[in-house]
Amino acid sequence: MTILKTKNHTVKIEAGELVSYEVDGHEFIHQKGSPGWRSSDTEMFPIIGPTNDANFRVSTPKGDAVQDQHGLLREMEYHLLEQDETEAIFEKVYSAGTLIKNSKFPKKSTEEFLSWPYNFHFTKSFCLNENGLEITFKVEGEEEMPFMLGYHPAFKLHSEDAMIVTKEKEISIADIMAVGSRALQVPHHKSILLKDKKDLKINTEGFVHFMLWTEVTNMVCIEPITFYPYAVAQQELHKGFNKLREQNNQFKVTLLPQ
Numbered sequence: 001m002t003i004l005k006t007k008n009h010t011v012k013i014e015a016g017e018l019v020s021y022e023v024d025g026h027e028f029i030h031q032k033g034s035p036g037w038r039s040s041d042t043e044m045f046p047i048i049g050p051t052n053d054a055n056f057r058v059s060t061p062k063g064d065a066v067q068d069q070h071g072l073l074r075e076m077e078y079h080l081l082e083q084d085e086t087e088a089i090f091e092k093v094y095s096a097g098t099l100i101k102n103s104k105f106p107k108k109s110t111e112e113f114l115s116w117p118y119n120f121h122f123t124k125s126f127c128l129n130e131n132g133l134e135i136t137f138k139v140e141g142e143e144e145m146p147f148m149l150g151y152h153p154a155f156k157l158h159s160e161d162a163m164i165v166t167k168e169k170e171i172s173i174a175d176i177m178a179v180g181s182r183a184l185q186v187p188h189h190k191s192i193l194l195k196d197k198k199d200l201k202i203n204t205e206g207f208v209h210f211m212l213w214t215e216v217t218n219m220v221c222i223e224p225i226t227f228y229p230y231a232v233a234q235q236e237l238h239k240g241f242n243k244l245r246e247q248n249n250q251f252k253v254t255l256l257p258q
Contacts, residue, residue: 001013002014004085004086004088004126006085006130008023009023009128009257010022016077017041017078018041019031026158028255029041029156030219035218036219037221039152042070043074043122043137043150044070044071044149044223045071045074045139045147045149046065046146047067048225048240050234054233054235056109058238059238060241062117067114073092075102075114078124079092086127086128086129089123089125089126090123091121091122091123092121093120093121094121099115100113118141118142119142121140122138123136124137125137133254134252134253134254135254138249138250138251139244139250143245144243145244146241146242147244148240148242149206149225150211150224150225151207152221153221154219154220155200155220155221156218156219157218158197159196164193165194166186166193167189171184171186176220183213184211184212185210185212185230186210186211187209187228190204190205192210192222194222200256200258201255201257202255202256204224204251204254207224209224209225209226209228210222224251224253226242226251227240227241227242228240
């Protein structure tokens with residue numbers, strides 16, 4: 001367990017996963033074992049969205065890649081690179097073509113192993129300060145590598161009337177649940193507000209949209225994404241790829257308690 005502290009802020013990280021962010025005794029992060037989702041955060045990379053209708057294949061310039069929902073990064077283990085009282089950096093390194101065991105096989109997938117035809121080095125950094133928690137993602141790899149990136153944190157809800165506030169409207173938890181597994185898109189937003197017993201502002205850099213998802217009333221996933229996967233058929237998921245370049249390889253999410 002990695003623990004970061006500054007004044008009244010405490011962060012707990014378990015093998016690269018944000019499992020707790022507590023401010024003045026208020027827990028913002030969904031707790032494992034609570035109804036809703038078995039995790040508390042994860043990343044969606046190098047693709048976002050399901051692939052079962054496309055026979056778990058995604059087109060790339062180097063041929064079809066075998067990918068399950070939200071990509072293979074989540075099936076890999078993070079390694080701690082460095083840590084001090086307020087910062088921690090984790091990494092995942094992948095060699096092109098390496099077979100990664102798919103945890104969804106065989107109950108939810110026909111593919112026992114996943115693979116990607118490019119090398120990449122993925123880092124996830126946490127930086128805690130008196131204002132909030134910065135989470136930075138850096139993608140390094142082959143020039144022009146296609147990829148999507150999404151961050152998938154789950155937030156604990158403390159009140160029955162919690163809602164998501166954008167610059168245009170208020171979105172209730174019931175609104176999100178009504179959309180189901182597809183996730184509700186909040187297009188072209190860099191910032192969003194979770195209104196609850198204690199409010200949380202979520203600012204992003206590098207991402208384009210948000211997706212909102214939950215199937216329960218005690219938590220909500222507020223997910224910054226580079227592409228909304230349900231905008232295209234699964235067979236055309238490649239249309240949502242970014243291309244890896246020096247100037248677009250870093251992404252940031254800042255959690256700001258209000």
